[in-house]
Amino acid sequence: MGFEGEYASYLPLKRIRESAKVKALEERFRIRQKEINTENNIENNIICKSDLVESMQQPDLVLAIDGSCLPAKAENGFPGAEFGYVTIASVLIDLKLIAELEQEKFIDPKKFRDTEKASTIESIFPGCNVVLDTEKDAKSSMRRALFEELKSNVIFSDCETLLDTYEYLFKKKQELFGNEHKPQSPIESVDKEMTYGYGEYVCPHSGEPLFSTDALRLHELMHEQGGGNGEMFGQIMSTLEKLWLVHILRSFEQKDWLSTLKRVAFIMDGALAVFSTSSWLAKVIDYEIKRINEKQKKINEQDLLIIGIEKSGTFVNHFIDIDTARDGSTDIFPKQSALLLDDGYIKRNIVFSESTKPYGQDTYFGRKLFYKTASGQKLVPVVACYNDRQQNLKTAQPDQFSRLADVMNLLDRLVSSRYPNAISPLVSAHEESAIPLHLGKRFSEDIAREIREKSNL
Numbered sequence: 051m052g053f054e055g056e057y058a059s060y061l062p063l064k065r066i067r068e069s070a071k072v073k074a075l076e077e078r079f080r081i082r083q084k085e086i087n088t089e090n091n092i093e094n095n096i097i098c099k100s101d102l103v104e105s106m107q108q109p110d111l112v113l114a115i116d117g118s119c120l121p122a123k124a125e126n127g128f129p130g131a132e133f134g135y136v137t138i139a140s141v142l143i144d145l146k147l148i149a150e151l152e153q154e155k156f157i158d159p160k161k162f163r164d165t166e167k168a169s170t171i172e173s174i175f176p177g178c179n180v181v182l183d184t185e186k187d188a189k190s191s192m193r194r195a196l197f198e199e200l201k202s203n204v205i206f207s208d209c210e211t212l213l214d215t216y217e218y219l220f221k222k223k224q225e226l227f228g229n230e231h232k233p234q235s236p237i238e239s240v241d242k243e244m245t246y247g248y249g250e251y252v253c254p255h256s257g258e259p260l261f262s263t264d265a266l267r268l269h270e271l272m273h274e275q276g277g278g279n280g281e282m283f284g285q286i287m288s289t290l291e292k293l294w295l296v297h298i299l300r301s302f303e304q305k306d307w308l309s310t311l312k313r314v315a316f317i318m319d320g321a322l323a324v325f326s327t328s329s330w331l332a333k334v335i336d337y338e339i340k341r342i343n344e345k346q347k348k349i350n351e352q353d354l355l356i357i358g359i360e361k362s363g364t365f366v367n368h369f370i371d372i373d374t375a376r377d378g379s380t381d382i383f384p385k386q387s388a389l390l391l392d393d394g395y396i397k398r399n400i401v402f403s404e405s406t407k408p409y410g411q412d413t414y415f416g417r418k419l420f421y422k423t424a425s426g427q428k429l430v431p432v433v434a435c436y437n438d439r440q441q442n443l444k445t446a447q448p449d450q451f452s453r454l455a456d457v458m459n460l461l462d463r464l465v466s467s468r469y470p471n472a473i474s475p476l477v478s479a480h481e482e483s484a485i486p487l488h489l490g491k492r493f494s495e496d497i498a499r500e501i502r503e504k505s506n507l
Contacts, residue, residue: 175192332413
C-alpha cells in the first residue's frame with residue numbers, strides 16, 4: 051500500500067511484466083477461441099420483433115424501482131466511523147399520458163412532470179465505529195437498524211409491513227428448502243449455529259437480542275476495523291430493492307387489486323437476482339412471484355411483466371463486442387432484434403465455466419437476452435420466469451421468455467437518449483434515489499390508488 055499521492059514508476063511495472071512467475075502463469079492461461087463463423091451462428095439465433103405476436107393488452111403504466119447507497123463519515127469522535135445512506139425509489143410513469151403529450155406541438159413542462167409520480171424510502175445504517183443506543187458494538191447496531199427499517203415500511207396501513215413480507219419469505223424458505231446448513235450465530239460470544247426465530251427474540255445461549263433479519267447475514271459483510279463498508283451498504287440496497295418488489299405484489303393481492311396489474315410493467319435496475327449472503331432469497335422470491343403470477347393470470351389472462359435491466363458488466367461488454375465487426379465497424383446487430391441466451395452460449399462466450407450447474411441457478415429468478423431497440427440502443431434485459439420450461443437454460447426459444455414481443459415493444463417505447471443503453475423509467479428512478487426530490491415521501495396509498503384508478507378507466 052503506497053502513501054497518499056504516491057504512484058508506481060514504470061520500472062516496477064516492467065519488472066512485474068518480465069517476471070518469470072508472471073510469464074509462467076500466462077502460459078497456463080486458457081484463452082477463449084472465437085467460434086468459426088461466430089457472426090453467422092449468432093445471426094441464425096436472432097429473433098426479430100416482427101416475427102412475434104404482441105399481447106392484446108399492453109401496459110400503459112410503468113413502475114420502476116432503483117436504489118442508491120452512499121457511505122458517509124460519522125462525526126462521533128472515533129476514527130473511521132461511518133454510516134450508509136440507502137434510498138429505494140419507486141417511480142410510476144403514465145405511458146398513455148406521455149403518448150398524448152407527444153401529439154402536441156409544444157409540451158408543457160408542468161404537464162410532462164405530471165406523467166411521473168415518485169416516492170422514496172430513505173434509510174441510514176450504522177457502519178464501522180457507530181453504536182446505537184445500548185447496543186454493544188457496530189455490528190449489533192447494524193442488525194437492529196436493518197430489522198427496524200423493514201418493520202417501519204408499509205404500502206397500505208391495513209396490509210402487511212415489509213418485515214412481514216420478509217418473514218413470510220423466510221418461513222417459505224424453511225418449509226420448501228429446510229435449514230440444513232445454518233450459519234453461525236451473529237453474537238460473537240456464541241460459538242454455535244444461528245437460532246432462527248421471528249421478530250425480535252432472545253438468544254437462548256447468551257440472552258442477547260436476535261432478529262429475524264439476521265438470517266440475511268448482511269452483518270457478516272461489515273468491516274468493524276475500518277476499511278469502508280461500501281459492499282455491505284450496496285448489498286443492503288440490492289436486497290431491499292427485491293423485497294420491495296415482492297412487498298408491492300403481495301400488497302396488491304391483499305387489497306384484491308390483482309386485476310390492475312394487467313396495466314402495469316415492473317422494471318428493476320439490475321438483474322432479477324439476489325447475490326452475496328442473502329442469495330437464498332432468490333429461490334423463495336422465485337416461488338412467490340410464480341404463485342402471484344398464477345393467481346393474477348386467472349384474472350388477467352397473461353403473465354406479469356417484470357423486467358430487470360443490466361447497465362454494465364460482462365454481458366453488456368459482450369453485446370458491444372458482437373455488435374462490432376472485425377474491421378472495427380459497428381451496428382452490425384439488427385435493430386428490433388433479440389439474441390436469446392442459453393447456458394451453453396453464456397459459458398462459451400461470456401462467463402467461462404465447465405460446470406454442469408446452469409448459470410445463475412442459485413441466484414436468478416429471471417433469464418437474460420440481448421435486445422437492440424428501434425433507435426439502436428443495446429439493452430440487456432432480464433425477464434422473470436414463471437415455469438420450469440422458461441427456467442430451463444439448456445435451450446433458448448421465444449416461448450421461454452415470457453411475453454417477449456411485449457418486452458421488445460415496451461423497451462422500444464422507453465429507451466432514453468440521455469444516456470447510452472438506458473431506459474427512461476430507470477433514469478427517473480435513479481435521479482429520485484440518488485438525489486431524493488421527494489425526501490421522506492414513501493410509496494403511499496395515494497400512488498398505489500392511482501394505479502388502481504387508471505386501471506379502471
